[in-house]
Every structure is written in structure tokens, then in C-alpha cells.
Amino acid sequence: MARKKLAKSNVLPSIDLVNASVDFPIYNARGRSIRSALLQRVGGAVSTEADGVTVNALRDVTLSLRSGDRLALVGHNGAGKSTLLRVFSGAYEPSGGSAEIVGKVASLLDITMGMDPELTGAENIILRGVFGGMTIEEARRFIPDVAAFSELGDYVNLPMRTYSSGMTLRLAFAISTASTPDILLLDELISVGDSAFAHKARERIEAMMDRARILVLASHDPKTLRKYCNRAVMLSEGRIVADGTVEDVLRAYGVEADEDATL
Structure with a gap:
């Protein structure tokens, strides 16, 4: 079972997985399309049993990360990268083995997760802050900064269902990046909004990456991985x-040192 602990001031952040496996049993699979859809979502391999099928999304993963590690995740679509990131975030608990994460984690995998379209932008800021471990008062103090960065203006006090998709993504991004974590998880570098906002968003992400003690980045771009990471694993x-x-690891994947082709 995964155990997630907040880092104390005198404890360095860390990630320790020991023989961690994540399985998704499907007991009434009604055809190949269900299996294919789940594989695309979590990756891994499929095993067929008498009472259904099981997606083995992660299998016996042992990995340790310490402060200063910038880990690149390499592998084709369906290799298990997203599942591994979700184990790091605490969203998935291992069905076998163990995972211990020490430190404050920020995951930019599903940035709109947990947001309620019936609540105002300000209420969603508080909601996401509380979900992230803040008190209501601590989360409320983030409202002015998040509203300013997302450029919502008076819309921050209107229900999120009145927002355009771009406004929703700007708010979600601003909330997700409002504080600096000990451990930062990224599945590709996010580009949000028009060119001006996208530039501002990239600067904020890079600042978070610099300040985070541990970075884990999954990307299909070798140039990005070389720029930000000092270690890699291939799944x-x-x-x-x-x-x-x-x-x-890029060479093992088939990418030479002078190549920047998409993985």
C-alpha cells in the first residue's frame, strides 16, 4: 500500500518504490475495445484469466529518488509512464509491493481534477487548496494571486460553468502551480492559452522545476529530457x-546523441 507523508523541515523529500505493481482486474470485460481503452489510459500488459482479464500496468518496479534527482521517463505510449507518475502522486496505490513518498507533491497530470463547475473560481481555488492539504484560510490567501495569474478578472466570482474552456484551463493551471512543491511531476510540458499566456506559463513551470527538490518528467521529446533531467529510466x-x-537510456531506446526525433 502506498504511504504518503508530508516532509518535515528537517527531512529531505524522497520516493521509494520496492517491487511496486499496479493491477487493474476487469471481471466482466465485454470485448477487446474495453481492454484497448484501458491499456491506452494506464499502459502495461494484459493477462487473461478464467474470470476476466487483468491489466498489469506496473510490474515489480523498484526505484529510489532523492533530493537533486531530475528523472526522465522514457517509453512508448502504453509503457506505464502515466501509471508510474500517478503512483508517485499518491493517486494510485500499489496492488503489490510498496511505495513511500516523503514530501509535498505537485502533479500536473490532470490539472482540472477535483474542480466543480457549479462553484465559482474563488471557491474552486479554496477547494483544490484544501484537497492539497491546506487549511481553508491558507487556501483563501491564494485567491488574489491565482486570479491575477489566470487573468480571470471579475469572472473569478462567477460559476466555472460560465467559463470558456481556455479560461478553465488557465484557472486550473494557476491553481496547480500556485505553490512550490518538494516533488514535481510532469507528463510533457504544459502549454496553456494564447502565446502570451503560454510564455508566462512556461516561465512559471521552469521556475517550479528549478525550485523543486525532485523532478519527474515524462516526455516524447529527447531535447526536453536532455535539458531538464540528469537521470532516466525506460519502461x-x-x-x-x-x-x-x-x-x-535514450541510446537504449534507439535515439543517438545528436538526434532530437520524437520518441
């Missing part, structure tokens, strides 16, 4: 099959 069918420097 295939839910297993770690390579662990080393970014260049060594």
Missing part, C-alpha cells in the same frame, strides 16, 4: 528495462 509493458544517464 516497457510496465517494467523498468533501463536505468542510467539520460543519454544512456
